[in-house]
Amino acid sequence: MTKPMGNTLTAIALAAVAFGTVATADESADLVINGDQEMTIRTAAPAHLSDVMDEINSGWLYRKDETQLLQMDDFDNPGMIFVDLAQDAWNAVDGSEDKSCASCHDNVEETMKGVRAVYPKWNETAGEVRTLAHQINDCRENQMGAEKWKYTGGKMTAMEALISVQSRGMPVDVAIDGPAQSTWEQGKEMYYSRTGQLELSCANCHEENYGNMIRADHLSQGQINGFPVYRLKNSKLNNAHARFKGCVRDTRAETYKPGSADFVALELYVASRGNGLSVEAPSVRN
Amino acid sequence: MKLTSLTLAASLIGSAALAGEVAPKDVQFDDYGAVEVSLSGASGDAANGALIAGTKSKGNCVACHAITALADVPFHGEVGPTLDGAGARWNAAELRGLLANAKMTFDGTVMPAFYKVDGFTRPGDAYTGKAAEGELMPILTAQEIEDVVAFVATLNEE
Numbered sequence: 001m002t003k004p005m006g007n008t009l010t011a012i013a014l015a016a017v018a019f020g021t022v023a024t025a026d027e028s029a030d031l032v033i034n035g036d037q038e039m040t041i042r043t044a045a046p047a048h049l050s051d052v053m054d055e056i057n058s059g060w061l062y063r064k065d066e067t068q069l070l071q072m073d074d075f076d077n078p079g080m081i082f083v084d085l086a087q088d089a090w091n092a093v094d095g096s097e098d099k100s101c102a103s104c105h106d107n108v109e110e111t112m113k114g115v116r117a118v119y120p121k122w123n124e125t126a127g128e129v130r131t132l133a134h135q136i137n138d139c140r141e142n143q144m145g146a147e148k149w150k151y152t153g154g155k156m157t158a159m160e161a162l163i164s165v166q167s168r169g170m171p172v173d174v175a176i177d178g179p180a181q182s183t184w185e186q187g188k189e190m191y192y193s194r195t196g197q198l199e200l201s202c203a204n205c206h207e208e209n210y211g212n213m214i215r216a217d218h219l220s221q222g223q224i225n226g227f228p229v230y231r232l233k234n235s236k237l238n239n240a241h242a243r244f245k246g247c248v249r250d251t252r253a254e255t256y257k258p259g260s261a262d263f264v265a266l267e268l269y270v271a272s273r274g275n276g277l278s279v280e281a282p283s284v285r286n
Numbered sequence: 287m288k289l290t291s292l293t294l295a296a297s298l299i300g301s302a303a304l305a306g307e308v309a310p311k312d313v314q315f316d317d318y319g320a321v322e323v324s325l326s327g328a329s330g331d332a333a334n335g336a337l338i339a340g341t342k343s344k345g346n347c348v349a350c351h352a353i354t355a356l357a358d359v360p361f362h363g364e365v366g367p368t369l370d371g372a373g374a375r376w377n378a379a380e381l382r383g384l385l386a387n388a389k390m391t392f393d394g395t396v397m398p399a400f401y402k403v404d405g406f407t408r409p410g411d412a413y414t415g416k417a418a419e420g421e422l423m424p425i426l427t428a429q430e431i432e433d434v435v436a437f438v439a440t441l442n443e444e
């Protein structure tokens with residue numbers, strides 16, 4: 001990993017030393033996984049964002065060197081353990097219909113390639129925008145006759161990771177027009193709504209202040225191209241709705257429910273802000 | 287014994303304002319967002335204000351503002367301007383207004399209002415993620431606001 005340091009970064013690092021802060025991330029680094037898979041971690045902002053920012057950046061850029069390194073090799077990436085577990089679950093028969101995921105979808109590496117990149121996505125039959133987690137539970141309930149998984153539970157986040165890693169390196173490309181547009185608009189409104197007693201919106205931190213430190217946290221753009229993400233903080237995979245819940249809670253607000261129509265709309269909108277970045281899941285963050 | 291009587295006094299008073307205290311809903315901001323009158327009716331304690339400014343569960347001012355005077359407190363943020371020299375840039379009334387509700391001075395500012403109890407979207411029960419029940423308490427008390435005003439007023443050097 002080459003680490004040229006810009007003047008700004010040096011200045012930040014100096015300021016950080018003055019206030020006893022640990023070293024900040026290397027924002028100029030490049031992410032190559034397993035030595036050969038290059039990820040797009042900075043690219044031109046999608047057209048719908050052009051009036052607020054020029055470039056979109058993966059949250060990987062805002063993490064400390066040691067955290068960045070964990071994602072550069074699958075043997076170091078703790079999230080890959082859960083991908084392996086989900087591979088077993090993929091092949092395991094469950095429910096009244098005597099089916100596994102593989103019964104219909106065969107080899108996950110072939111059938112799920114590209115799926116993560118376009119979710120959340122409009123489901124014509126259901127007449128609504130669905131997340132990947134919703135589709136997994138729809139399969140379990142209606143195809144397998146199995147119990148639904150808890151939306152933010154370990155089995156769900158692991159399966160999301162297994163499906164997502166098949167799209168790793170592909171650009172996020174969620175559709176925001178056509179039947180998905182009204183959901184996208186709803187998500188956009190949520191993104192800019194200032195909630196809770198602290199009256200903070202997503203934009204206050206992740207659009208207006210990315211790159212700045214808020215206490216010991218280096219604020220990122222809040223991109224979700226790396227979800228589900230292995231967080232060192234809680235030593236597990238976390239999906240986008242679990243992370244959204246934590247963020248909204250920290251504004252001293254009543255959160256929305258993971259899996260709710262509200263968070264589906266927010267996920268679609270936030271995902272669309274990352275259109276063009278590589279799918280990174282399972283990413284590693286603090 | 288002293289603690290018991292303090293607790294007792296606090297529970298008797300509940301959320302009602304102390305004598306001489308300005309309740310959050312009664313704060314008078316001038317046209318520029320300043321608040322002339324002490325919210326507690328008393329003067330502030332700068333030393334306690336410094337503690338509040340550096341304590342996460344209190345003012346946590348350092349989350350967003352660097353303050354050289356609090357260099358022993360780790361991790362100062364960059365979201366807001368440094369408070370070094372803020373005591374020279376603002377008078378007490380202006381600082382009081384900025385702390386009580388900075389949006390009255392700077393429309394749309396990111397800074398939370400520390401002495402405000404209504405007008406929120408989806409107010410929660412502190413940091414539980416659950417809906418707030420009953421009346422909200424301001425993030426800081428009237429006296430705590432005065433203490434932080436007194437502390438920031440001492441930050442005269444850039």
